[in-house]
Amino acid sequence: MKRSDDSEREKRRKRRRLIQELGEQRIPYLSPADPGFQELWDSSYAGLALRQSSALPDGLHERVQSALITLQRRGCLLRDLVRVRDRDVFTAVSRALVGQPGYTYRYLDTRLFTIPWHCEGEEGQKDEKEKPCCDSDLRDDRLLEEKQEKEKKEEEEEDIQFNITIINYMDPSAMTQLKEEPYYGMGKMAVGWHHDEDLVPLSPVAVYSYSCPAEPKKEGERSNVLGTAYNIACWRVGLKVAWDIHTPGLALPLQSGDCYYMTADLNRTHQHCVLAGETARFSSTHRVVQCCTGTLDYIKKRCSEALENLHTDPEKNTKSLKSLLPSALQRIEDIHNEVFEWLRQYWFQGRRYARFCSWWTKPMEQMEKDWKEMERMTQLLLDVVEDENTAQENRREMADVLLNALTDRQQHRQTWRDRYVCQSSLAQTLPAEEAPADRPYWSNEDPDMPLPFDLSEIINRVESLLWRGKVSRNKMTLWGCMTSLTGVICVPLPFTWRIV
Numbered sequence: 462m463k464r465s466d467d468s469e470r471e472k473r474r475k476r477r478r479l480i481q482e483l484g485e486q487r488i489p490y491l492s493p494a495d496p497g498f499q500e501l502w503d504s505s506y507a508g509l510a511l512r513q514s515s516a517l518p519d520g521l522h523e524r525v526q527s528a529l530i531t532l533q534r535r536g537c538l539l540r541d542l543v544r545v546r547d548r549d550v551f552t553a554v555s556r557a558l559v560g561q562p563g564y565t566y567r568y569l570d571t572r573l574f575t576i577p578w579h580c581e582g583e584e585g586q587k588d589e590k591e592k593p594c595c596d597s598d599l600r601d602d603r604l605l606e607e608k609q610e611k612e613k614k615e616e617e618e619e620d621i622q623f624n625i626t627i628i629n630y631m632d633p634s635a636m637t638q639l640k641e642e643p644y645y646g647m648g649k650m651a652v653g654w655h656h657d658e659d660l661v662p663l664s665p666v667a668v669y670s671y672s673c674p675a676e677p678k679k680e681g682e683r684s685n686v687l688g689t690a691y692n693i694a695c696w697r698v699g700l701k702v703a704w705d706i707h708t709p710g711l712a713l714p715l716q717s718g719d720c721y722y723m724t725a726d727l728n729r730t731h732q733h734c735v736l737a738g739e740t741a742r743f744s745s746t747h748r749v750v751q752c753c754t755g756t757l758d759y760i761k762k763r764c765s766e767a768l769e770n771l772h773t774d775p776e777k778n779t780k781s782l783k784s785l786l787p788s789a790l791q792r793i794e795d796i797h798n799e800v801f802e803w804l805r806q807y808w809f810q811g812r813r814y815a816r817f818c819s820w821w822t823k824p825m826e827q828m829e830k831d832w833k834e835m836e837r838m839t840q841l842l843l844d845v846v847e848d849e850n851t852a853q854e855n856r857r858e859m860a861d862v863l864l865n866a867l868t869d870r871q872q873h874r875q876t877w878r879d880r881y882v883c884q885s886s887l888a889q890t891l892p893a894e895e896a897p898a899d900r901p902y903w904s905n906e907d908p909d910m911p912l913p914f915d916l917s918e919i920i921n922r923v924e925s926l927l928w929r930g931k932v933s934r935n936k937m938t939l940w941g942c943m944t945s946l947t948g949v950i951c952v953p954l955p956f957t958w959r960i961v
């Protein structure tokens with residue numbers, strides 16, 4: 462958290478410096494009609510590739526486009542509440558994450574959970590009831606994904622499989638406040654400048670762009686009529702070299718059905734934005750997400766690892782911790798914090814997942830149960846640390862581990878509560894099932910919960926234990942020095958640390 466805060470601050474500083482340097486001026490950017498466009502593309506944007514709509518097989522467009530429309534009609538595409546520069550905002554585009562079952566994708570402090578796409582040979586797929594309602598539609602999307610994957614493989618001879626796609630939708634006529642692109646004057650942005658986050662290094666990003674046909678204009682409305690066709694401003698992707706105000710930017714128009722690719726390390730060295738056209742538009746943005754810490758399998762393994770340290774005596778029906786080694790305790794308390802974050806992320810997005818896809822419901826219920834057991838484990842650790850009769854040699858170290866974990870936990874809880882409270886006003890515009898849920902949250906008197914939500918009182922207790930430990934140690938050292946100096950006791954004092 463600290464490191465990401467620092468890098469955020471650093472970025473803000475850099476951005477301010479660039480804006481100052483730029484003053485009132487705008488940096489030039491080139492579009493296809495401008496001289497030098499292709500040269501600029503070749504020299505400064507070589508990782509960008511375009512595959513025009515006509516180069517894709519017949520039949521594909523229709524299937525993919527109808528799949529996208531179905532997702533939208535079924536209400537699967539929703540605006541995310543993300544965190545940008547310490548503020549919570551709605552994304553201008555509505556989105557859905559579709560991909561490998563159990564995968565998640567993190568961006569702007571938000572973890573999205575996949576609507577699973579169909580996987581060949583998957584157990585659950587045989588059970589019709591378990592399938593997400595839009596699964597059959599997603600298969601079309603997967604065809605596209607397979608195709609793009611095959612093409613990319615041929616091009617790059619790399620064994621890369623896209624594991625997720627973020628599907629975006631926006632109808633500019635329904636948006637009143639789109640931001641102007643600030644550095645180049647490229648026009649209204651649907652998605653601001655960014656690098657795609659959370660990808661494996663060098664992951665290509667393959668984007669299918671579908672602009673819906675324009676509604677015919679009504680009598681009397683101003684339009685550029687060319688015979689029966691309209692000259693409609695089209696959607697574009699904007700590219701710029703990151704932290705550079707000298708290289709001109711590039712604006713690439715996208716006709717409906719075009720694909721563009723960001724290959725090699727373009728996503729790292731450059732930023733991109735999406736410039737709104739006049740009609741509604743979908744995009745399906747395929748990528749290879751880091752999956753080491755972002756899958757359900759991963760977090761389930763972490764839960765099991767933590768719970769292994771909990772021993773239940775079946776006769777007495779009591780629980781205890783198996784290992785009190787500080788390194789083991791540290792790992793478990795870290796897992797506890799990590800699981801809490803998954804739960805809050807999930808519930809912050811309300812019940813939207815359950816509405817059209819039941820895939821995550823059971824796993825999240827289980828995760829909440831596991832996390833409750835971890836609350837019990839923290840309570841058991843606190844008992845050991847506070848028990849004066851169990852003279853544990855590493856009691857101070859245990860208290861240290863506990864204090865660090867509780868301090869982090871308290872801070873996370875505060876951050877999530879703030880996000881929730883601050884959202885409440887924004888969220889009032891949402892249907893109940895999409896509004897953020899304040900979960901897990903409980904009152905301090907909840908008999909089901911071993912420890913309170915607000916940890917400040919416990920943190921004070923553990924802090925004062927450590928503090929008293931220090932005082933007692935200093936007193937003993939002082940006493941040892943005095944007595945050996947006066948010669949009353951001439952042997953070194955046996956010294957053991959004890960928290961009293």
Ligand SMILES: O=C(O)CCC(=O)C(=O)O
Pocket residue numbers: 627629652657668670698733734735743744746
């Ligand atoms: O819609 C596009 O063309 C790209 C969207 C994008 O940059 C994103 O979803 O990360």
Ligand SMILES: [Fe+2]
Pocket residue numbers: 655656657733
């Ligand atoms: Fe992007």
